Amino acid sequence: MSRRFLFVLGSARAEGNTELLARRAAEQLPADVEQRWIHLAEQPLPDFVDLRHDSEYVRPxxxxxxxxLLDATLAATDIVIASPLYWYSVSSLTKTYLDHWSGWLRTPGADFRAAMAGRTLWGVAALADEEPSVADPYVGTLNNSAAYLKMRFGGVLLGNGSKPGDVLTDTGALTRAKTFFAQDAPLARFPHRTA
Structure with a gap:
């Protein structure tokens, strides 16, 4: 199966630091790798409503x-969550997208859990802090989501930037971007679980 990357851009700002860093990493992908970019701000999702105890889900x-977004997610071999670090986790736009995964798990005909198993989840984030450990909740959100669905997790590419374009001066992040998608992503595991 040829690789198909879905870049889910979760920033409220177009061409922000997170998107710039994601695009730098994507430039390194081979030419035959399909890339699809979706700005969540341009295609806002409705708030997720949990129906699992009240009624049946229907395919949107x-x-x-x-x-x-469901169709694009199911078609992707690699899903890249490109969300800036907002209050130590993903943006509200991104969180809503991930919340919809709960409904898709129960959507007849989507077979979401089986479709996601073995695929790879990646993260890209710009943060305005010099200390990368402030992104631990962000990384945990993506890792645990991948582990729950038996996906691979490629980790999170972090870059520093607050003002527009700042991340382009983060030489360490730009260097990591050159090989970020080239790594072999391991099967995600929940931290602190032995089995």
């Missing part, structure tokens, strides 16, 4: 934002 129509 493909001409809606939710349906387009």
């Amino acid at each position: 129509p493909s001409d809606t934002a939710t349906g387009r």
Whole structure:
């Protein structure tokens, strides 16, 4: 199966530091690797409503934002969450996207859990702090989501930047971006679990 990357951009700002860093990493992908970029701010999702104890889920129509994102997610071999670090985790736009995964797990015909198993989840984030450990909750959110679905987890590419374009001066992040998607991503595991 040829690789198909879905870049889910979770910033409220177009061409922000996170997107710039993600694009630098994506430039290193081979030319035959398909790339699809979706700005969540341009295709806002409705708030997720948990129906699992009240009624059945239905597959969202493909001409809606939710349906387009479900179809794009199912078609991808690699999903890149490109969300800036907001209050130590993913943005609200990104969190809503991940919340919809809960519904997709129960959507007839989507077979979401089986489809995601073995695929790879990646993260890219810009943060305005010199200490990378402040992104631990962000990394945990993505790692645990991948582990729950038996996905591979490629880790999170972090870059420093607050003002527009700042990340382009973070030479360490730009160097890491050159090989970020070239690594073999291991199967995600929940931390602190032995089995």
